[in-house]
Amino acid sequence: MARWLTGMPAETHLSIIAMILGGVFDRVPPSLRITFAHGGGSFAFWLGRFENAWHRRRDLIGVSELPPSGYLDRFSVDSVVFDPAALHLLVDTLGASQVMLGSDYPYPLGERPVGSVVERSDRLDETQRTAILRGNAERFLAL
Template identity: 55%
Template sequence: MAIVDIHSHFFPKSWPDLHAKFGGDWPWLKHQEHGKAMVMKGQLAFRPIYSACWDPAVRLEEMDRDGVSKQIISATPILFAYDKPAEQALYCAQLFNDAAIEICSHNPSRLFALSQVPLQDIDLACKEASRAKSIGHVGVQIGNHVGLKNMDDEGVLTFLQHCANENISVFVHPWDMMASERTKDYMMGWTVGMPAETQLSIVSLILGGGFDRLSTDLKICFAHGGGSFAFLLGRLDNAWHHRDIARGKAQKPPSAYLDRFYLDSAVFDHDALDLLVKKMGTDRLMFGSDYPFPLGEQRMGQLVKTAVNLNEQQKQQILATNAEQFFQI
């Protein structure tokens, strides 16, 4: 059974000293022994990683271990630089986009890349998304917000329409999680904040009238199974029907827009996967592992492979067919 993993991350083994170039706090890698490294943000430790992030040989070996046919790599959100001046963020986007293509060049039939863009400047973001497509990227990954601007922001909608016009697939990843002071312990920023951010991004795009305005040609997928969106869809519909202020600009109830976007399968629980299938259908789900991080699926594809309520055709849809069509790989 073919497996295409649409949600995996990378770091280059090294990159120019961004602090020396621009000043301020920037991510960098502190390499350790035995293929391990610590991602640093200025002088603060951010995340431990290992060589699968930068070494395509290690990545391919672990893909073979789990039977993964193809994998799409994307930057870890700490590299977005949305909080920096736009020209600096553009420099970073080009730097890491080129690095991603270099990693994929080691086996271009199995490794593919999503670009990043300086989303705080829509003109620059559109230009970089198009440039990245021209050098081989199969889509673009964006964060789910820029500061206080959600997915219904006019600039973000302009960027999404550009992607629809240029046939650039979009993957939305949560980052810079809400309530950081209240979720700083126990990794709750990742286990609580990230799902909440993902639900917020979908709901803001729906209720902000984004799907009513954007071309149906837009191909957009949200990470982490959409967070808590599927579980709370009934609450959203109830609010839309019974409180006019809860409708926003959406012409239809939220459940009427499920055919406008995709979700990945990174939910780590068969009951949650069953709910996604019931709400979205197998034709709107794509396998994502969040590899190679500790909070990702440790044996890529096992959740879908062992799902007792899916037949072989449905498993293959989620594991590969939908992704191959969505990203044209």
């Protein structure tokens, strides 16, 4: 279970930071729609650490033109974090417009019922809730 519990979210987190610091978002058009599973792993939690490193150790941190926070509108994450506090961190960090409903289907650890963390969140307003449950995916898929 270690692979499912920590490995997949860690790989997701590393993918986001590699794309940012490697300058990928500087080279691909903003029209390219990218989303990451597992709530982006621990990316939202560690964003402050990445920001600090980017500003203080540019010689070691990567080639991106902007600090990590400059790319938050270039990708989305799913809502599969299983905990309202984690969902709130995502919304507080990335914005409700960058979080889409996810399920982890067909994997056995997926959220059941799908969307329950979003539904029971007491900090989301109805506009945010609707965006996460439906609107952001419709926009992402150009429906």
